Amino acid sequence: MPPPFLRAAFAGVCLLARGPALADRVTVVRFVGGAAPAMRANVRSALSLQNELDKDLRPRRLGYLLRVAEDEARRALEPFGYYAPTVTVERSDRNGQPRGHAAARTENAPDPDDPDLSATSPPEDTPTADSPDAESPAGDAADEEASSQRMHSRDHTLTVTVRIDPGQPVRVRGFDLGVDGPGGEDATVEAALALFHPRTGEVLDHTLYEAGKTRIARALADHGWFDADLSSHRVEVTRADQAADIALRWNSGQRYSLGEVRFRQTPEPFLHDALLHKLVRWQPGAPYDEAEVERLRASLVALDYFALVDVQARPDEASDRSAPVVVELSPAKRSIYTLGVSYGTLDGPGFSAGVERRYLNARGHKALAQLDWASRRKAATLQYRIPAFAWLDGWYTASLQASDELTDYVNSRRLELVASRSGQYDNHLNLAVSMHLLRERWAYRTILKPTEDFRFASFLFPALQADYVDVDDRMEPRRGFGAHLTLRGGRGGSDGQSNFAQLYLSGQWFHGFDEDSRLIARGELGHTFAGDVLDLPPSLRFYAGGDRSVRGYGWHEIGPRIHTSGGVYYTGASNLLTASLEYERYFGGPWGAAVFVDSGSAFEGRHADMRTGVGIGLRWRSPVGPVRIDLAHGLDGPDAPVTLHLNIGADL
Numbered sequence: 001m002p003p004p005f006l007r008a009a010f011a012g013v014c015l016l017a018r019g020p021a022l023a024d025r026v027t028v029v030r031f032v033g034g035a036a037p038a039m040r041a042n043v044r045s046a047l048s049l050q051n052e053l054d055k056d057l058r059p060r061r062l063g064y065l066l067r068v069a070e071d072e073a074r075r076a077l078e079p080f081g082y083y084a085p086t087v088t089v090e091r092s093d094r095n096g097q098p099r100g101h102a103a104a105r106t107e108n109a110p111d112p113d114d115p116d117l118s119a120t121s122p123p124e125d126t127p128t129a130d131s132p133d134a135e136s137p138a139g140d141a142a143d144e145e146a147s148s149q150r151m152h153s154r155d156h157t158l159t160v161t162v163r164i165d166p167g168q169p170v171r172v173r174g175f176d177l178g179v180d181g182p183g184g185e186d187a188t189v190e191a192a193l194a195l196f197h198p199r200t201g202e203v204l205d206h207t208l209y210e211a212g213k214t215r216i217a218r219a220l221a222d223h224g225w226f227d228a229d230l231s232s233h234r235v236e237v238t239r240a241d242q243a244a245d246i247a248l249r250w251n252s253g254q255r256y257s258l259g260e261v262r263f264r265q266t267p268e269p270f271l272h273d274a275l276l277h278k279l280v281r282w283q284p285g286a287p288y289d290e291a292e293v294e295r296l297r298a299s300l301v302a303l304d305y306f307a308l309v310d311v312q313a314r315p316d317e318a319s320d321r322s323a324p325v326v327v328e329l330s331p332a333k334r335s336i337y338t339l340g341v342s343y344g345t346l347d348g349p350g351f352s353a354g355v356e357r358r359y360l361n362a363r364g365h366k367a368l369a370q371l372d373w374a375s376r377r378k379a380a381t382l383q384y385r386i387p388a389f390a391w392l393d394g395w396y397t398a399s400l401q402a403s404d405e406l407t408d409y410v411n412s413r414r415l416e417l418v419a420s421r422s423g424q425y426d427n428h429l430n431l432a433v434s435m436h437l438l439r440e441r442w443a444y445r446t447i448l449k450p451t452e453d454f455r456f457a458s459f460l461f462p463a464l465q466a467d468y469v470d471v472d473d474r475m476e477p478r479r480g481f482g483a484h485l486t487l488r489g490g491r492g493g494s495d496g497q498s499n500f501a502q503l504y505l506s507g508q509w510f511h512g513f514d515e516d517s518r519l520i521a522r523g524e525l526g527h528t529f530a531g532d533v534l535d536l537p538p539s540l541r542f543y544a545g546g547d548r549s550v551r552g553y554g555w556h557e558i559g560p561r562i563h564t565s566g567g568v569y570y571t572g573a574s575n576l577l578t579a580s581l582e583y584e585r586y587f588g589g590p591w592g593a594a595v596f597v598d599s600g601s602a603f604e605g606r607h608a609d610m611r612t613g614v615g616i617g618l619r620w621r622s623p624v625g626p627v628r629i630d631l632a633h634g635l636d637g638p639d640a641p642v643t644l645h646l647n648i649g650a651d652l
Contacts, residue, residue: 461490552613
């Protein structure tokens with residue numbers, strides 16, 4: 001036997017003579033066969049090979065990844081109810097020529113200890129099989145031989161093809177589902193049981209199984225069945241019969257009640273506890289209902305006093321099954337300051353500034369002051385709000401607004417005092433009733449008269465407003481509907497003998513086609529019951545035209561007008577009708593585009609002289625909200641051939 005150093009030298013010479021073994025690189029994993037897209041996606045996420053794409057792989061490592069891919073693919077199909085698929089894994093070079101490993105398997109041995117049930121694994125109560133978790137030496141000789149054969153080849157880019165034939169799915173055969181004890185008679189729990197799937201004869205879809213199981217557990221917890229326990233939870237799969245038996249039962253125990261509410265304000269109390277307790281709508285001892293706890297949380301958030309609102313029931317601290325509710329609160333910044341600049345074709349350059357105090361005192365009162373100042377239009381607003389909790393959570397509000405408008409064609413000055421009570425009826429509907437005292441002075445401007453003939457009017461009238469919003473995202477809705485209704489009417493005028501009543505309704509509808517495109521439909525309808533609309537001050541008339549109405553036309557341009565030597569005065573009208581349809585699409589990022597058509601009119605009588613505008617727009621999802629820049633052209637004789645419109649902020 002030769003000495004050790006001779007054996008080592010001989011091995012080194014052999015390695016040098018053989019040359020370096022070139023590594024393989026897998027660039028593509030593709031799937032063929034009858035698997036649905038969701039099944040393919042789950043298989044792809046489960047493959048260890050997916051994490052090794054575009055990496056240099058040693059033959060042994062590549063062989064191992066190809067072998068375990070079969071078991072990984074099979075296990076990824078089980079959540080969809082397919083326990084006997086045929087899976088074939090093949091590799092080929094980039095020219096499509098088969099290379100090396102190819103195999104097919106159709107059955108695994110069951111593993112009763114696998115506890116997991118998720119979108120990427122079999123159900124927690126279902127026996128499944130384990131996949132290899134270490135590189136196996138089996139097949140290494142073939143891999144080394146294949147590597148030797150391609151030692152001098154320059155092409156080592158591989159495509160791996162996974163062929164999947166799902167076979168027949170496992171269907172539910174035996175089905176035992178229910179809640180024992182008084183919780184089984186709870187209407188909410190019964191509804192959750194009725195929604196459970198899969199049932200007898202249906203495919204054993206593990207995602208549906210887990211979702212139904214979670215829904216029932218949530219229904220029990222939401223209604224205070226905190227001691228509910230799974231007395232039976234089994235899913236037994238018989239592969240030979242392609243059948244599964246489900247046994248899923250709870251023992252509800254006794255229902256808890258709602259206990260006292262404990263408010264904790266940190267770092268120190270800044271509001272009276274008596275004010276916060278007005279938001280609690282239950283008496284201690286009432287049956288537990290998570291909806292009541294969530295309503296309290298929503299009411300606290302709506303007050304806008306707090307930076308943190310944490311509302312938690314504490315069944316672990318319950319006495320005689322009465323669960324206390326602990327509310328952790330921390331204050332928001334007390335003052336909000338705003339400052340902005342503006343420019344309008346009618347108003348000229350300007351700025352706005354304001355300050356709001358979120359809470360003035362321990363009783364939760366609020367105050368706001370706002371100033372809008374432009375070269376041709378000015379407005380100042382003062383507002384005071386007091387929280388209101390009777391009937392509906394909301395506010396008592398008193399506000400005073402003064403405005404002055406001096407343009408080439410009109411001189412208008414207005415003072416309005418408003419007292420209102422608003423309230424949130426439910427998650428979608430907000431209601432407000434108000435009383436208005438309006439004093440307004442206006443005149444047409446001409447260059448022929450050194451003085452202007454002013455008209456004066458005073459009106460006292462009530463108003464009802466309703467805002468309904470049911471969308472998926474208020475900032476940029478993709479699904480849903482929003483509407484606004486105003487009813488108002490009263491008595492006044494220059495002689496105090498004029499009456500009027502007015503109806504205004506607007507709506508917006510949103511429909512998303514995919515993540516990057518949506519369709520938006522808008523409309524307005526208004527009607528005024530009055531003897532002569534010109535007896536009403538300009539603020540009580542309807543107008544059409546502009547960026548929020550009919551694009552392609554100027555602000556208030558559509559409708560009746562008076563030509564004076566000083567310019568054109570848009571008088572406004574008794575009726576309003578507008579409609580808009582817009583398609584918007586983003587290009588895989590923050591930038592997008594839109595096309596739209598608007599039509600509408602402000603008019604007298606029954607005939608609406610509709611004006612239509614079309615245009616294109618640029619969209620930007622900015623950090624401060626959506627930005628919309630539109631170029632529009634009016635088709636029915638607008639004052640300007642093209643108009644530019646800019647809007648910043650939420651759609652609703």
